[in-house]
Amino acid sequence: MQKPRSFETETKLEYIDQELLDFDPSNPRFGGSMENRKPEEIQKALFEKPYFASELVESFLKNGFIDYEPLVVRREGQRFTVIEGNRRLAAIREILANPNRYKGKTDDLKSIPALVFPDKPDDEQKSEMRVYLGIRHLNPIREWPSRSKAVYLDLACKEPGGLDRALEETQLKKVEARRFLVPYRLLKHVHVELPAEVDFWMLGEALSRTGIKKFLQLEIDSKTLEILNCDKKSVNLLLDYLYGPIQKDGRRDVSRRVVEDTRDLSRLSKVLGSEKAIAALRKGSPLEEAEILVDTREESIKRLAKVTKELGVLIGKLVSRSRDEDSTHLRRTYEEFKTAVRAFTIKEH
Known part of the structure; x- marks a missing residue:
C-alpha cells in the first residue's frame, strides 16, 4: 500500500519566480543536443530552428501568461527544473531581459504558474508526468521533432510495463510509434549519431519501404520494436544516400546525397534490390541512372x-x-x- 504523501511530496500548483526556474538540458524534446550546455546557450538555441521560442514573444506581450496552461516542473532543492515549458521560459526571459525592446503585459511574467512535482516522485507521479508529456507532445495536438519523440518514448519503454504501458499512457498506436522509435533505435544499434539539423523523419520514412528494409537485413521485434538484427555496412550506405557521405570534418556532404525528398524513397527502395544498380550508386551515379538498370x-x-x-x-x-x-x-x-x-x-x- 502506497504511503500518504506529505506536503513536500505532493504534486501541486504554485506560482514561482521565473528566476528560480532552470532549463532541463536532458529534456527529450532536445534529443540530447542540449547536454552539457550552459543556460545562456540553451536560451539562444531555443530561439533558433527547430524550437523558435521567438514565436511566443508576441503572444506573451499581448495576453500575458495564461494561467490555465502552467509549466510542469520538478523541485530541485530550492529551485525548479522545467520538464514542460522550456520554450515558454526562454521567451519570458527574452522579454524580461529587454524591457526597452518589449512593451506589453510583462508584469505577470515574473511569477509563473507551474505544476510542481517533487524531486523524488513516486510511481504514480512518474506515470502522471509521462501521461501529461506523452499526450501533449507525441500526438498531433502539439508536435515535438521526430527525434525528440523517439528519445522520450525510448526512455518511457524502460519503465515497468515497457512499450505497451508507454503506448497506453501516451495514447499512441504502435504503428505511429514505430515511425520514429525504430529509426532512433536503429541508429543506436549501429552506434551512429545524426547531426541535430538533419531531417530525422527522412530515415523513418525510408524504413517503411520494404525494399530498403530488405537491403538493411532489418529484423525488428514486433512486440517491443527493439532491433534484433541489421547489416551495419548497409545502414551506413543508406545514411549516405539519405544525408550525404561523411567528410573529413565529420559533417555530411548534402550535395552528394542520392535522395532529395521523401518522393524519391520508393525509387531508392526499388534500386536497392539490384546489385548492379547499387554498384552504380557507389560509383557516384545519380538515382535516375541507377533506376534505369532496374527498369523492366x-x-x-x-x-x-x-x-x-x-x-x-x-x-x-x-x-x-x-x-x-x-x-x-x-x-x-x-x-x-x-x-x-x-x-x-x-x-x-
Missing part, C-alpha cells in the same frame, strides 16, 4: 519515349531561330532519331 523492358521503352520528347523540346528551344548549318543538321538528326524511336516502340508493342 516495358518501363525502359516508356522512359525512352519520354526522354525523346523532352529532347525535342530542348533542341527546339536552343535552335528554333537558328538557320546555320549546325542547327539545321541537329534538327534533321533529331527528326531521324525520333522516327527511329517511334518505329522501335511500335514494333515492341
Whole structure:
C-alpha cells in the first residue's frame, strides 16, 4: 500500500519566480543536443530552428501568461527544473531581459504558474508526468521533432510495463510509434549519431519501404520494436544516400546525397534490390541512372519515349531561330532519331 504523501511530496500548483526556474538540458524534446550546455546557450538555441521560442514573444506581450496552461516542473532543492515549458521560459526571459525592446503585459511574467512535482516522485507521479508529456507532445495536438519523440518514448519503454504501458499512457498506436522509435533505435544499434539539423523523419520514412528494409537485413521485434538484427555496412550506405557521405570534418556532404525528398524513397527502395544498380550508386551515379538498370523492358521503352520528347523540346528551344548549318543538321538528326524511336516502340508493342 502506497504511503500518504506529505506536503513536500505532493504534486501541486504554485506560482514561482521565473528566476528560480532552470532549463532541463536532458529534456527529450532536445534529443540530447542540449547536454552539457550552459543556460545562456540553451536560451539562444531555443530561439533558433527547430524550437523558435521567438514565436511566443508576441503572444506573451499581448495576453500575458495564461494561467490555465502552467509549466510542469520538478523541485530541485530550492529551485525548479522545467520538464514542460522550456520554450515558454526562454521567451519570458527574452522579454524580461529587454524591457526597452518589449512593451506589453510583462508584469505577470515574473511569477509563473507551474505544476510542481517533487524531486523524488513516486510511481504514480512518474506515470502522471509521462501521461501529461506523452499526450501533449507525441500526438498531433502539439508536435515535438521526430527525434525528440523517439528519445522520450525510448526512455518511457524502460519503465515497468515497457512499450505497451508507454503506448497506453501516451495514447499512441504502435504503428505511429514505430515511425520514429525504430529509426532512433536503429541508429543506436549501429552506434551512429545524426547531426541535430538533419531531417530525422527522412530515415523513418525510408524504413517503411520494404525494399530498403530488405537491403538493411532489418529484423525488428514486433512486440517491443527493439532491433534484433541489421547489416551495419548497409545502414551506413543508406545514411549516405539519405544525408550525404561523411567528410573529413565529420559533417555530411548534402550535395552528394542520392535522395532529395521523401518522393524519391520508393525509387531508392526499388534500386536497392539490384546489385548492379547499387554498384552504380557507389560509383557516384545519380538515382535516375541507377533506376534505369532496374527498369523492366516495358518501363525502359516508356522512359525512352519520354526522354525523346523532352529532347525535342530542348533542341527546339536552343535552335528554333537558328538557320546555320549546325542547327539545321541537329534538327534533321533529331527528326531521324525520333522516327527511329517511334518505329522501335511500335514494333515492341
